[in-house]
Amino acid sequence: MSRKQIAAANWKMNLTVQQGEELLDNIINKPHHLNDNQLVIFAIPAPYLTMAQHKIAEKKGVYVAAQNCFSKKSGAYTGEISVEMLTSLGIQFVVLGHSERREYFNESNAFLAEKINICLENNIQPIFCCGEPLSIREADTQNEYVAKQLKESLYHLSAEQLAKVIIAYEPIWAIGTGKTASSAQAQEMHAFIRKDIAHVYGTEVADSISILYGGSVKAANAVEIFSQPDVDGGLVGGASLIADEFVAIINALQ
Numbered sequence: 721m722s723r724k725q726i727a728a729a730n731w732k733m734n735l736t737v738q739q740g741e742e743l744l745d746n747i748i749n750k751p752h753h754l755n756d757n758q759l760v761i762f763a764i765p766a767p768y769l770t771m772a773q774h775k776i777a778e779k780k781g782v783y784v785a786a787q788n789c790f791s792k793k794s795g796a797y798t799g800e801i802s803v804e805m806l807t808s809l810g811i812q813f814v815v816l817g818h819s820e821r822r823e824y825f826n827e828s829n830a831f832l833a834e835k836i837n838i839c840l841e842n843n844i845q846p847i848f849c850c851g852e853p854l855s856i857r858e859a860d861t862q863n864e865y866v867a868k869q870l871k872e873s874l875y876h877l878s879a880e881q882l883a884k885v886i887i888a889y890e891p892i893w894a895i896g897t898g899k900t901a902s903s904a905q906a907q908e909m910h911a912f913i914r915k916d917i918a919h920v921y922g923t924e925v926a927d928s929i930s931i932l933y934g935g936s937v938k939a940a941n942a943v944e945i946f947s948q949p950d951v952d953g954g955l956v957g958g959a960s961l962i963a964d965e966f967v968a969i970i971n972a973l974q
């Protein structure tokens with residue numbers, strides 16, 4: 721299978737620039753055996769993008785991502801980050817629709833569709849997050865919930881555009897809680913997502929899309945989760961702030 725296997729770090733709103741530099745040094749200078757099909761992506765705070773771009777410049781298979789961007793090209797949007805700003809720094813990836821942005825900044829599926837569009841128009845690959853809250857999981861309606869997120873934010877895209885999107889399935893009840901979905905639960909949802917995409921775009925497109933799992937991934941569970949056939953790596957919060965943990969997670973890529 722040729723889809724990319726990806727270890728993505730999500731630093732969220734953590735670390736000073738000095739701490740970030742040290743962490744990057746401690747991770748990227750460790751020997752990794754990334755093959756051509758494996759990527760490491762650091763989604764880091766916007767003020768540190770330039771620093772990180774310089775640090776990873778020589779590192780094959782290692783990329784920097786923004787954690788967010790705005791839906792408009794440019795203009796009077798104080799405090800926002802445009803895709804043009806990101807591309808001018810050489811950034812090729814952006815995380816969109818993280819559950820924290822959906823919850824605290826009211827980002828809707830429709831608004832995320834606009835952000836997805838402007839990213840793809842500018843050759844930035846979105847890492848699109850989806851996933852259900854606990855109440856939905858308890859009601860066993862997570863498939864419908866995630867299908868709606870995919871439909872409303874992604875399914876207006878052409879097959880060619882969709883193929884550039886990386887999906888991160890992050891059950892909200894597993895984020896930062898230490899409570900990981902079991903590898904069977906992750907596989908079940910990832911297979912569902914792939915089937916849902918196949919239904920709209922065909923199996924070739926569906927099979928080419930990387931679907932990452934997020935939610936309390938750590939060194940101790942990464943091998944097991946990444947071994948699932950439809951899990952193509954992880955989006956990692958807490959454990960990505962600890963060099964040894966994230967190095968082990970990179971090495972757990974299959």
Ligand code: PGA
Pocket residue numbers: 730890894895896897898934935936937955956957958959
């Ligand atoms: P976590 O966060 O690994 O700390 O659970 C994952 C995420 O929010 O992307």
